Amino acid sequence: xxxxxxxxxxxxxxxxxxxxxxxxxxxxxxxxxxxxxxxxxxxxxxxxxxxxxxxxxxxxxxxxxxxxxxxxxxxxxxxxxxxxxxxxxxxxxxxxxxxxxxxxxxxxxxxxxxxxxxxxxxxxxxxxxxxxxxxxxxxxxxxxxxxxxxxxxxxxxxxxxxxxxxxxxxxxxxxxxxxxxxxxxxxxxxxxxxxxxxxxxxxxxxxxxxxxxxxxxxxxxxxxxxxxxxxxxxxxxxxxxxxxxxxxxxxxxxxxxxxxxxxxxxxxxxxxxxxxxxxxxxxxxxxxxxxxxxxxxxxxxxxxxxxxxxxxxxxxxxxxxxxxxxxxxxxxxxxxxxxxxxxxxxxxxxxxxxxxxxxxxxxxxxxxxxxxxxxxxxxxxxxxxxxxxxxxxxxxxxxxxxxxxxxxxxxxxxxxxxxxxxx
Amino acid sequence: xxxxxxxxxxxxxxxxxxxxxxxxxxxxxxxxxxxxxxxxxxxxxxxxxxxxxxxxxxxxxxxxxxxxxxxxxxxxxxxxxxxxxxxxxxxxxxxxxxxxxxxxxxxxxxxxxxxxxxxxxxxxxxxxxxxxxxxxxxxxxxxxxxxxxxxxxxxxxxxxxxxxxxxxxxxxxxxxxxxxxxxxxxxxxxxxxxxxxxxxxxxxxxxxxxxxxxxxxxxxxxxxxxxxxxxxxxxxxxxxxxxxxxxxxxxxxxxxxxxxxxxxxxxxxxxxxxxxxxxxxxxxxxxxxxxxxxxxxxxxxxxxxxxxxxxxxxxxxxxxxxxxxxxxxxxxxxxxxxxxxxxxxxxxxxxxxxxxxxxxxxxxxxxxxxxxxxxxxxxxxxxxxxxxxxxxxxxxxxxxxxxxxxxxxxxxxxxxxxxxxxx
Numbered sequence: 112x113x114x115x116x117x118x119x120x121x122x123x124x125x126x127x128x129x130x131x132x133x134x135x136x137x138x139x140x141x142x143x144x145x146x147x148x149x150x151x152x153x154x155x156x157x158x159x160x161x162x163x164x165x166x167x168x169x170x171x172x173x174x175x176x177x178x179x180x181x182x183x184x185x186x187x188x189x190x191x192x193x194x195x196x197x198x199x200x201x202x203x204x205x206x207x208x209x210x211x212x213x214x215x216x217x218x219x220x221x222x223x224x225x226x227x228x229x230x231x232x233x234x235x236x237x238x239x240x241x242x243x244x245x246x247x248x249x250x251x252x253x254x255x256x257x258x259x260x261x262x263x264x265x266x267x268x269x270x271x272x273x274x275x276x277x278x279x280x281x282x283x284x285x286x287x288x289x290x291x292x293x294x295x296x297x298x299x300x301x302x303x304x305x306x307x308x309x310x311x312x313x314x315x316x317x318x319x320x321x322x323x324x325x326x327x328x329x330x331x332x333x334x335x336x337x338x339x340x341x342x343x344x345x346x347x348x349x350x351x352x353x354x355x356x357x358x359x360x361x362x363x364x365x366x367x368x369x370x371x372x373x374x375x376x377x378x379x380x381x382x383x384x385x386x387x388x389x390x391x392x393x394x395x396x397x398x399x400x401x402x403x404x405x406x407x408x409x410x411x412x413x414x415x416x417x418x419x420x421x422x423x424x425x426x427x428x429x430x431x432x433x434x435x436x437x438x439x440x441x442x443x444x445x446x447x448x449x450x451x452x453x454x455x456x457x458x459x460x461x462x463x464x465x466x467x468x469x470x471x472x473x474x475x476x477x478x479x480x481x482x483x484x485x486x487x488x489x490x491x492x493x494x495x496x497x498x499x500x501x502x503x504x505x506x507x508x509x510x511x512x513x514x515x516x517x518x519x520x521x522x523x524x525x526x527x528x529x530x531x532x533x534x
Numbered sequence: 535x536x537x538x539x540x541x542x543x544x545x546x547x548x549x550x551x552x553x554x555x556x557x558x559x560x561x562x563x564x565x566x567x568x569x570x571x572x573x574x575x576x577x578x579x580x581x582x583x584x585x586x587x588x589x590x591x592x593x594x595x596x597x598x599x600x601x602x603x604x605x606x607x608x609x610x611x612x613x614x615x616x617x618x619x620x621x622x623x624x625x626x627x628x629x630x631x632x633x634x635x636x637x638x639x640x641x642x643x644x645x646x647x648x649x650x651x652x653x654x655x656x657x658x659x660x661x662x663x664x665x666x667x668x669x670x671x672x673x674x675x676x677x678x679x680x681x682x683x684x685x686x687x688x689x690x691x692x693x694x695x696x697x698x699x700x701x702x703x704x705x706x707x708x709x710x711x712x713x714x715x716x717x718x719x720x721x722x723x724x725x726x727x728x729x730x731x732x733x734x735x736x737x738x739x740x741x742x743x744x745x746x747x748x749x750x751x752x753x754x755x756x757x758x759x760x761x762x763x764x765x766x767x768x769x770x771x772x773x774x775x776x777x778x779x780x781x782x783x784x785x786x787x788x789x790x791x792x793x794x795x796x797x798x799x800x801x802x803x804x805x806x807x808x809x810x811x812x813x814x815x816x817x818x819x820x821x822x823x824x825x826x827x828x829x830x831x832x833x834x835x836x837x838x839x840x841x842x843x844x845x846x847x848x849x850x851x852x853x854x855x856x857x858x859x860x861x862x863x864x865x866x867x868x869x870x871x872x873x874x875x876x877x878x879x880x881x882x883x884x885x886x887x888x889x890x891x892x893x894x895x896x897x898x899x900x901x902x903x904x905x906x907x908x909x910x911x912x913x914x915x916x917x918x919x920x921x922x923x924x925x926x927x928x929x930x931x932x933x934x935x936x937x938x939x940x941x942x943x944x945x946x947x948x949x950x951x952x953x954x955x956x957x
Contacts, residue, residue, distance in 0.1 A: 134901075137899070138898050138899055214898075220920065222919075226913065228919050231897075233901070235931050236901070236931065318930075318931060318932070319932060333737065334760065339932040357954065360953075360954035363956055364954070364956065367956035367957060368956075452557065474949055475637075476560070476561055478557075478659075478947075480947055481949075481950065482947060482949050483950040483952065484950065485951070485952045485953055485954050486950050486951075486952030486954070486955045487955065487956040487957055490950055490955070490957060491948065495645070496948055496950075497645060497651060507741075507762070508656075508658050508659065508741060508945035509741070509762040509933045510932045512945045512947055512948075513947065513948045514948075522932070523935060524902065524904065524936065525903060525905070525914065525919060525935075526897055526904075526905050527904065527906040527907065527913055527914075527919075528893075529906065529907060529909030529913075530783075530908055531780070531783035531787070531909070533786055533789075533790035533791075533909075533910040533912070534790060534794060534910055534912040534913060534918065
């Protein structure tokens with residue numbers, strides 16, 4: 112109990128310092144913020160080569176992870192080598208080149224009583240990022256929060272503790288060199304889940320929590336949060352191939368959606384095919400087995416693709432994160448819409464069609480953060496949609512829905528200019 | 535325990551029916567939604583006269599409230615007489631005349647790969663309103679949610695149970711007559727706080743909870759919610775009278791801010807006066823005692839207004855909801871900004887100034903949902919800011935900050951039109 116009490120005080124202290132820094136940051140000029148970002152990128156480049164304090168800290172993390180028997184894929188995500196560090200530096204440089212979202216004035220209009228009324232973009236305040244292994248998230252998040260005038264508390268995974276501490280030092284020194292408060296960016300020491308519970312319980316002290324990681328982490332944060340949370344749950348993405356669709360295009364969308372990067376959240380998980388094109392289309396999908404695709408289909412699908420495994424009910428609505436595709440044959444667009452409403456995850460949904468009317472109906476009726484007509488589900492990504500950078504993909508509708516860029520890290524306050532008006 | 539279990543099932547059932555209705559509503563035409571609103575207004579007018587089922591139900595509520603010894607001001611808020619019912623009908627008719635926010639397409643642009651990418655406004659889904667005595671909130675909320683394509687669960691106070699049930703029946707019949715699902719609007723039977731806890735715990739089943747009422751209710755909802763909440767906390771509004779300000783204007787802003795309607799959230803609670811104008815200005819404020827104003831000031835204030843009571847530390851940061859004004863003399867704009875950062879409630883803050891530079895600094899540095907230059911705090915109101923109608927005033931920054939109109943009841947989903955593009 113005692114150590115918990117100390118931890119709470121520590122977290123409250125971090126949050127208080129963040130709040131103070133946030134107040135300064137909220138009116139910082141774009142020039143000062145960009146100077147900090149450029150300094151971060153320079154410091155990263157200066158520490159990219161082997162033997163730097165950053166590389167040494169990271170080597171310790173990697174060694175400890177290997178010694179603890181962490182899966183090779185997870186160890187790989189921890190590694191900061193020269194190309195990766197230069198890549199992170201390039202991303203920070205790019206963020207410096209973006210427009211400052213803060214201060215943008217929207218919809219300024221004159222009211223009948225002569226008041227000028229509009230809204231102006233402001234930072235949210237103090238943001239807590241809670242994430243797992245990848246240390247690049249530390250710098251990306253710090254850069255996006257700085258640019259949007261927010262103070263950030265970074266709570267990364269235990270495995271990357273030394274790397275994150277070194278990155279934190281580097282970033283804080285760069286921020287200070289630009290004349291901004293170091294506490295704009297603070298590293299929260301990793302702890303057990305209890306520490307996360309305390310952090311997300313700081314009602315009024317933190318303005319937003321963004322968890323990034325597995326579904327377990329996100330559910331834990333949501334369950335215990337007393338501050339607003341933007342969730343990024345799984346992506347169970349569907350493609351509906353409509354009656355009369357261009358089947359060459361449909362095959363390209365399946366191949367790209369499922370096989371270009373099966374482990375990401377905008378990968379295709381389930382193919383819905385109108386019965387009128389099933390016979391012509393599905394054998395072509397079946398041939399993707401040569402590229403390693405495993406198909407799990409309903410009875411009608413297996414009649415056309417004999418090699419397909421039977422789909423269990425769990426296969427619908429599942430995020431495989433692997434080259435596995437669930438397939439179902441449907442009798443109508445409505446049946447496809449019902450399937451998506453039941454099994455979709457509000458992430459990304461696509462239709463392949465030649466029909467104007469059905470394209471319109473699909474894009475209106477589907478509730479997902481991104482709805483695509485005749486395009487790959489893989490396009491639901493901040494960079495591809497033109498946001499430049501993203502800090503997460505929200506699958507809940509409050510505040511942000513879909514990829515979150517700099518603008519999603521701001522709010523709008525009302526501003527009124529008068530000449531003494533009263534009501 | 536048994537009755538709680540039954541209640542949970544009942545609430546889940548209500549939420550499920552709301553979800554189903556929300557799916558239909560999300561693609562309903564503006565014409566159908568407006569038809570429902572017009573039918574609601576007509577039904578209200580038809581039941582405005584004494585003896586109608588609505589008036590009879592309301593009379594029972596009022597009688598029970600009087601018998602229970604409810605304060606006269608609270609009893610008054612319960613009453614639905616003919617002018618009030620006609621007023622509610624007029625508000626609904628006005629909401630019908632507003633543009634439909636759903637379907638608006640924003641920022642559609644072409645990407646280098648030829649994809650057309652934009653965002654489209656969609657309803658949030660299922661909204662739960664939790665509120666206290668006033669039965670007009672039942673109809674206002676139903677109308678705003680209908681217009682924005684959301685299904686709503688209305689959980690009003692016990693005192694208004696019969697009135698709300700009657701209004702619910704009237705609204706549901708009108709909705710049905712317009713060809714929309716009755717479950718778009720459902721009345722949640724009032725219960726104890728445990729019932730509220732269960733309602734706001736329905737994660738995934740409700741998209742947004744909006745509590746309207748006393749601070750106790752809002753804190754209770756925030757503490758127990760597992761779904762997003764938009765809070766409307768108290769309004770502790772300040773006016774800073776700057777060095778060199780137009781003192782006639784300043785007096786008008788004080789009088790209007792404090793005395794026009796002391797019981798509302800955008801009323802003025804604290805006056806900050808620059809020391810250089812204190813001697814000329816404060817005696818004029820002191821004369822407002824003739825209009826019933828009670829002043830509580832710091833020592834410097836009391837030196838200028840001898841009749842002022844001494845301000846305790848609790849008087850700063852307090853929402854008096856009465857003709858009481860806290861006053862403090864400050865040495866600079868910075869001191870005023872510090873005071874507001876410490877004691878303000880992020881609701882409404884105003885400056886009276888002739889200085890361009892200080893007007894700019896104040897409006898940038900103050901963190902409040904509405905910042906006013908040379909205008910009364912009373913203007914922080916959906917109608918006055920041009921939103922038409924409001925469903926609440928958010929004092930937290932996520933999703934909405936300040937008065938929430940129809941647009942605040944929507945989200946934006948990404949929409950992508952392609953010709954077979956892949957990554």
